[in-house]
Amino acid sequence: MAVSADHAALTKKGAAWLKKNGFGVVTTELTSLGLRERPDVLGFRSSCSAMIEVKVSRADFLADQRKPERHVGGIGVYRFYLCPEGLIRPEELPTRWGLLYATGRSITAVVKAGGNHWPALVQKHPEAEAVMGEWRDFQHESDSELERQALYSIARRLASGGVV
Numbered sequence: 001m002a003v004s005a006d007h008a009a010l011t012k013k014g015a016a017w018l019k020k021n022g023f024g025v026v027t028t029e030l031t032s033l034g035l036r037e038r039p040d041v042l043g044f045r046s047s048c049s050a051m052i053e054v055k056v057s058r059a060d061f062l063a064d065q066r067k068p069e070r071h072v073g074g075i076g077v078y079r080f081y082l083c084p085e086g087l088i089r090p091e092e093l094p095t096r097w098g099l100l101y102a103t104g105r106s107i108t109a110v111v112k113a114g115g116n117h118w119p120a121l122v123q124k125h126p127e128a129e130a131v132m133g134e135w136r137d138f139q140h141e142s143d144s145e146l147e148r149q150a151l152y153s154i155a156r157r158l159a160s161g162g163v164v
Contacts, residue, residue, distance in 0.1 A: 003029075006056045006084075010102050014052040014082045016068070017100065017107045023050060027154050037069050039076070042150060047120040048052060049147055051076030059159045061092075070094050073143045075150060077121050080108065085104035096138050106109045133150050 011028050018026045022042030030042055043054035051074075055061040061081070064070060072093060080098040081088055090099055090111050099111040106135070113135040121139050 004056060007054055009014040009039075010054045010056065010082055010084075013102055013107055014054060014080075014100070018050055018052065021050075022118065025151070025154060027150075029092065030150055030153065032141050036088075037067075037146070039074055041082075042075060042149075045118055048077040049075065049119055049142060050078040050080070050118075052080045055081055055087060061088055065094065073146075074140070075142055075146050077139055077142050078118070079140055080112070096140055097137055098099065114142075 002095050015026050015028050018041060023045050026041065026043040028041050029038065031038055039051045040054040043050045043052075053064060055064065061083070070073070078098065079096070080100050081093065082100040082138070083103060085101040085103050085108075088099060093099055093111060096110070098113075099108065101108045117135060119135050121141065
């Protein structure tokens with residue numbers, strides 16, 4: 001499916017935002033056999049994954065709400081919508097989703113946990129709960145099998161000299 005120039009530009013900004021936030025492996029518009037979901041931006045850190053869905057129209061945002069993976073399963077421990085400023089209001093977000101606004105050449109996190117901690121979904125130490133804070137409110141139980149498929153697809157393309 002072809003995307004508009006506005007969508008492509010926001011997707012590129014979303015990828016840069018994830019990289020700036022410590023996600024060392026970032027890809028855009030990933031398609032892979034077995035993946036129903038096609039995230040606009042997908043990033044991985046050693047501790048977690050994050051997914052960004054880019055929306056440039058209200059109609060696209062409203063249609064996106066009907067996808068089953070927006071409510072259960074899917075890819076990304078952390079999930080965000082990225083849109084032009086004001087297109088999506090914070091109160092319209094699905095549970096546990098973040099919101100990023102593109103304003104000029106920058107991205108502003110409108111709804112996101114504070115800081116740059118990005119903890120894993122499952123903490124191994126009981127005292128880790130103290131540092132989780134508001135991050136727990138933004139976490140999703142992502143489908144680890146689908147995420148492994150995505151990582152394998154990325155790795156295979158890199159190994160063959162391709163672009164991700």
